[in-house]
Amino acid sequence: MRLFEAIRSAFSAILANALRSLLTMLGIVIGVAAVIAVVAIGSGARNLVDQQIRSLGANLAIVTPGNVTQGGARLGAGAASSLTDDDAEAIRREIDGVVAAAPFVQGGAQVVAGGSNWGTRIYGIDGDWFSAREWDVAEGRTFDPEEIRRGDIVILLGQTVARNLFGDEDPIDQIVRVRNVPFRVIGVMASKGQSAFGQDQDDVIFVPLDAGRRRVIGRNYAKDGSVGSIFVKFANESDIEPGIESISDLLRQRHRITAEQEDDFSIRNLTEIANTASASANTLSMLLAAVAAVSLLVGGIGIMNIMLVSVTERTREIGLRLAVGARPRDILSQFLIEATTLSTIGGALGIALGVGAAYLVAQLAGWPSLVSTNAILMAAGFSALVGIFFGFYPAQRAAKLDPIEALRRE
Amino acid sequence: MALIETRDLSRVYDLDAGRVVALDGVSLDIDQRDFVAVMGPSGSGKSTFMNLIGCLDRPTGGGYRLAGTAVESLDADGLARLRNREIGFVFQQFNLLPRVDALGNVELPMVYAGFSRRTRRKRALQALGRVGLADRDHHRPMQLSGGQQQRVAIARALVNSPSLLLADEPTGALDSRTANEIMALFQELNREGVTIVLVTHDAEVGRHAHRLVRFRDGRVIEDRRQTPVDARDLAPEAAE
Ligand SMILES: Nc1ncnc2c1ncn2[C@@H]1O[C@H](COP(=O)(O)OP(=O)(O)OP(=O)(O)O)[C@@H](O)[C@H]1O
Ligand SMILES: [Mg+2]
Numbered sequence: 263m264r265l266f267e268a269i270r271s272a273f274s275a276i277l278a279n280a281l282r283s284l285l286t287m288l289g290i291v292i293g294v295a296a297v298i299a300v301v302a303i304g305s306g307a308r309n310l311v312d313q314q315i316r317s318l319g320a321n322l323a324i325v326t327p328g329n330v331t332q333g334g335a336r337l338g339a340g341a342a343s344s345l346t347d348d349d350a351e352a353i354r355r356e357i358d359g360v361v362a363a364a365p366f367v368q369g370g371a372q373v374v375a376g377g378s379n380w381g382t383r384i385y386g387i388d389g390d391w392f393s394a395r396e397w398d399v400a401e402g403r404t405f406d407p408e409e410i411r412r413g414d415i416v417i418l419l420g421q422t423v424a425r426n427l428f429g430d431e432d433p434i435d436q437i438v439r440v441r442n443v444p445f446r447v448i449g450v451m452a453s454k455g456q457s458a459f460g461q462d463q464d465d466v467i468f469v470p471l472d473a474g475r476r477r478v479i480g481r482n483y484a485k486d487g488s489v490g491s492i493f494v495k496f497a498n499e500s501d502i503e504p505g506i507e508s509i510s511d512l513l514r515q516r517h518r519i520t521a522e523q524e525d526d527f528s529i530r531n532l533t534e535i536a537n538t539a540s541a542s543a544n545t546l547s548m549l550l551a552a553v554a555a556v557s558l559l560v561g562g563i564g565i566m567n568i569m570l571v572s573v574t575e576r577t578r579e580i581g582l583r584l585a586v587g588a589r590p591r592d593i594l595s596q597f598l599i600e601a602t603t604l605s606t607i608g609g610a611l612g613i614a615l616g617v618g619a620a621y622l623v624a625q626l627a628g629w630p631s632l633v634s635t636n637a638i639l640m641a642a643g644f645s646a647l648v649g650i651f652f653g654f655y656p657a658q659r660a661a662k663l664d665p666i667e668a669l670r671r672e
Numbered sequence: 673m674a675l676i677e678t679r680d681l682s683r684v685y686d687l688d689a690g691r692v693v694a695l696d697g698v699s700l701d702i703d704q705r706d707f708v709a710v711m712g713p714s715g716s717g718k719s720t721f722m723n724l725i726g727c728l729d730r731p732t733g734g735g736y737r738l739a740g741t742a743v744e745s746l747d748a749d750g751l752a753r754l755r756n757r758e759i760g761f762v763f764q765q766f767n768l769l770p771r772v773d774a775l776g777n778v779e780l781p782m783v784y785a786g787f788s789r790r791t792r793r794k795r796a797l798q799a800l801g802r803v804g805l806a807d808r809d810h811h812r813p814m815q816l817s818g819g820q821q822q823r824v825a826i827a828r829a830l831v832n833s834p835s836l837l838l839a840d841e842p843t844g845a846l847d848s849r850t851a852n853e854i855m856a857l858f859q860e861l862n863r864e865g866v867t868i869v870l871v872t873h874d875a876e877v878g879r880h881a882h883r884l885v886r887f888r889d890g891r892v893i894e895d896r897r898q899t900p901v902d903a904r905d906l907a908p909e910a911a912e
Contacts, residue, residue, distance in 0.1 A: 592752075
């Protein structure tokens with residue numbers, strides 16, 4: 263086939279000036295490599311955010327005490343919390359679309375089992391936690407409603423804690439001590455892995471809300487049934503925004519806040535935060551992609567430049583080809599194919615380099631990266647287009663040469 | 673009907689320095705199977721004439737018919753087709769592609785004629801055999817002597833079986849012994865039926881041609897038939 267032959271002779275023309283061709287391709291190589299790497303790292307980031315949403319639980323909002331806008335100061339750790347069990351109960355009961363309202367308290371704790379000792383985070387939770395966070399036990403069982411109501415001293419261990427305290431041993435029905443309180447292990451949570459920020463989400467323990475408040479975390483929680491925060495899970499994403507409005511109205515009413523007063527709580531839409539993070543990851547990749555596009559442009563101009571040089575150098579060859587019967591369009595396609603071959607080889611090298619870079623970033627920085635076939639196909643297509651676009655003008659100049667003038671040129 | 677018919681053919685260059693009349697109204701008929709030597713002092717318009725009848729250049733005045741086709745009426749593609757099928761050009765400087773071996777160089781006109789690779793290979797080898805270089809098919813121009821390079825160029829000019837072989841000082845860059853060999857080759861090709869128009873400065877070469885045309889100042893000042901074109905050879909090409 264003619265095209266195949268043309269590509270073969272383009273290859274030999276490119277190889278005849280190997281170093282020059284390589285330098286010319288560099289712009290394309292770098293541009294394409296940047297596109298591939300950026301897209302891979304960007305989609306890796308987006309994937310991470312998605313995963314984070316999933317590990318958090320979908321359609322989730324969190325109600326926290328204090329107001330972020332109040333003089334910029336959040337409620338200090340020692341201050342009394344404005345949120346209570348009853349608030350959570352009211353949200354669960356009165357707000358449309360709410361499937362779970364999980365009040366909780368949290369703190370740091372040392373866990374002791376036999377000779378082993380492990381520092382971790384402790385959460386005091388109620389039964390809604392598991393559905394709100396879409397999290398279940400891997401072994402044993404979760405708290406039953408009676409245990410929650412009475413605040414029994416039973417405990418659920420995260421995978422990491424279980425492994426560090428008990429190793430291969432079965433932790434179920436063992437006793438662990440937290441602040442000297444002997445808790446009986448009733449279950450081990452399923453593994454959630456790392457969070458977006460590299461936190462080990464399995465390095466955690468759970469106790470019934472009241473047990474946590476009264477015996478472990480203490481502070482001001484014990485007094486009046488107050489809680490640290492409340493996770494609110496909605497049935498659908500569309501329920502979240504109106505739901506947050508209603509919760510706000512409900513809590514203002516319950517906390518007897520007058521129209522002039524600021525809220526003493528704040529509500530954040532976690533799904534939206536995650537989406538925003540995903541969107542900004544998107545914006546960032548768009549930006550970097552724009553930089554990469556500029557690099558492709560520069561690479562294209564480099565190809566145009568070298569093709570113009572090549573046309574000048576090979577004027578006699580063009581004259582000869584015309585003399586033996588090449589039509590202008592034969593010359594045009596010869597140089598166009600040469601430019602396109604050049605840019606496509608550059609694109610291929612760039613794809614290899616970009617995939618390598620993405621892999622390296624993933625390995626060294628622990629940043630997940632996702633090389634998509636789409637990105638590779640697009641990069642290949644784009645580099646070919648760059649060759650056609652920037653090769654056209656030089657090729658046209660070659661095709662317009664007058665045979666006798668071309669032959670006479672030195 | 674003559675193979676070449678030129679009528680008042682002229683080529684004028686309009687330069688900043690003034691008008692140069694390179695060819696000044698040349699009317700010439702050349703028959704098939706003739707062997708024409710074009711001679712004349714330097715600058716007399718020999719190359720200009722060759723480039724015009726070789727369809728590499730366009731005249732500024734007059735008319736030219738090649739094998740009955742009015743060349744002025746052709747567009748770029750039409751001229752390319754004519755150069756490809758009807759004309760074989762041999763240059764003083766050989767003009768071979770340096771990166772391509774002898775076979776590849778000979779194949780070049782057939783690439784633009786659209787022949788398959790196999791046909792090209794076969795016919796290029798035949799053409800190389802015809803100029804006595806069958807054993808040099810994979811040599812690059814750099815690996816060949818000047819005479820051998822010119823033979824490759826002649827093979828390339830012949831490979832599409834053109835009706836006309838044009839050679840502008842084909843032996844100009846060769847030593848006299850090699851030049852004689854190349855001339856012998858042209859004579860042999862002519863005996864086989866190829867029409868040849870050849871520019872030379874060598875009076876000896878001129879004597880071997882059937883017909884001698886002498887140029888001066890862009891005009892034909894002498895047109896002498898030295899040997900009759902063999903009538904038997906004018907019969908339809910049975911050998912091909
Ligand atoms: N491209 C050109 N531009 C201007 N003048 C030209 C050009 N080509 C040829 N000429 C002029 O045309 C005239 C004829 O040139 P041509 O090359 O035909 O001579 P020639 O007979 O082949 O000479 P030589 O034996 O030296 O090759 C010369 O006066 C030359 O200066
Ligand atoms: Mg000349």
